[in-house]
Amino acid sequence: MADAQTAITQLKEAYPDSIVEMSSINGTPRLQVKKDAMPHLAHFLQTHPDLRGALSLLWVVDHRPRETCYELCYLFTLSERRDWLLLCTDLYGEDRLFHSITPHIHAAKWYEREIRDMFGLIPVGHPDMRRLVRHEHWPKGSHPLKKDFRWDTVLERVQGQHVFRRIEGEGVFEVAVGPIHAGIIEPGHFRFSVAGEPIMQLELHHFWKHRGVEKLFERQQLTEAVPLAERVSGDTTVGHSLAYCQAVETLMQVGVPRRARYLRSFFLELERLYNHIGDVGAICTDVAYSLPHAHCGRMKEQIMQLNDRLTGSRFMRGVNCVGGVGTDLTNEQLTKTIAELDDLELDFTELEKIAFANSTLKDRVETTGVLSDRIAWDHGVMGVVGRASGIDRDIRRDHPFAAYDELPPKVVLYRYGDVRARMRVRIDEIHESLRLIREIRQHIPQGPIVAQPTGSPASGTWALSAVEGWRGEILYMVMAAENGGIHRCKVRDPSFVNWPAIQYAVLGNIIPDFPVINKSFNMSYSGNDL
């Protein structure tokens, strides 16, 4: 139905004076739009019944010293064929104001607050102007991604207190949780307002782990930043490094050998496998059903030891490099792996039957933490969480990368949006991953595993790359600087998009159910906080 070209035609018809220029970046159509018209165009794109564009990424580039200008880019995914469409606008000179699109598009809420914190640009009309990444003790005027902010600035500490939204009334209590939690998890703060048992409101206060990853990228060379990408979120090592490598390869115009593309899919599916198995066990343990947790822990450990044997790292660090992969596998290794995974699938299927025959589990996970498809769509929710709420998006099918153009996956889709649906998506994806791994073994070609990158891309050129990691869409935007450096690297883990949605999924549930709802979302704090 609606592809990017019809979208452009319709936009042009509706707003003939607002579009300044049209171009294409590596196949993605790009429209240069007048600043004042951006909210209208974004609104049109999102609400038009034929287009239904979901905001996928919003980023800013500080073009200094080349040009005194901030460029804002809005990436939309159109609903039918999941084509990408890019709207861009510039802020020249001392202009610090841009029009917020949040009043129309919820998904932009955190992006715009992030932009305000990192660049000091003000989203005019944004309903929530509190700080997001910079906690209140950061000094005024410290905007780390501006080019005149030194990467190693030592920040002083000022007085400041985060103000939470408050619900007041008889019998309303606030429950504060975090940043340090009871289990071995990452830091984040949750503020519940409850009256009796049910949750009336949940507010997140995150970004405790902000380490300045995007600024650190700007100090690296294009070909040498893979270890940093691997450490954005440790459990998504392969997903993040692959997304980064793909962006750099597009910039440098490196053709990745076919065998390397197959191996990349192989490692990515292994990563999906161990994380999903771990999550299924963790959801069970959060409803006090520890038998599957023990079995899943054992199976997850089995795969991690397999990773270690195959690649020398339990997290498969160092498998991706710019131009291909750093680790080759022999046929014998592949055959052995398949045999081991076949046994594991039998093992897991048995466990699945035992777990779903248990009424305690069913009672706790069904109708718990429902994320409706409407809210999921409004917030641009994606990945496992999105697919459990009927959002039919999977980068492996929509924008094939690695070997997925030759081995398309079956996309798992559920509609209920409760904890059970998210658990089912994971379980079905485990079987699908195992099928894909077997397919890869059958079709993997012989040949080289790495192509040497040649030359350095011109300063200011950029590329976008997307990978379906086990949590969902990982997006990277990499812009080259002079002499093979990085001018800007925008990292977007799916957690950044899915976190705000949990605030809606918990409403009406009781606090003791929050851990299991949170676990069924299982978002990364470090990938979110950067």
Added chain:
Amino acid sequence: MFPILKKSLKAGVVTGQHPKAEASQEPISSEAAQNAKPFRRSLAIREVDTGSCNACEMEMNALANPVYDVERFGVHIVASPRHADALVVTGPVTVNMERALKDVYKQTPNPKIVIALGDCAINCGIFKGSYAVTGPVERHIPVDVRIPGCPPRPAEILNAFQELRADKDVD
């Protein structure tokens, strides 16, 4: 009931089925062993993440799985710093987590030891120097034991715990 029993019998005992750890480059100092002595053969641990990439957390979680089963050595993961003998800190200390780390340290009753887990906690690793990172753990609280690695394997963490609890004569 029958399938559950069958499953457990089929899986058998998996505890200890993991590759041996390589010897640590940071052996436990006699000072640290001295500090750990009051805890004898049991150790209650509170894990604090101050900005890691979550790989260290995954390996800490792996210690609780049936393969490593850290509880068999008397090592417990507790829910509050007030119940803890030892703090395990991972990650470089970020600007936002600095205050929380100091609070946790204060809340932990004496005697206590601090274990810095992973390269980031020891020397900030790849994040060294960033505006959002205030420095390694020892800049804020005294560190007794260091377990290097990015991330260290669970077997290595287990070794360090065992060494710490070994019934050594300390002068």
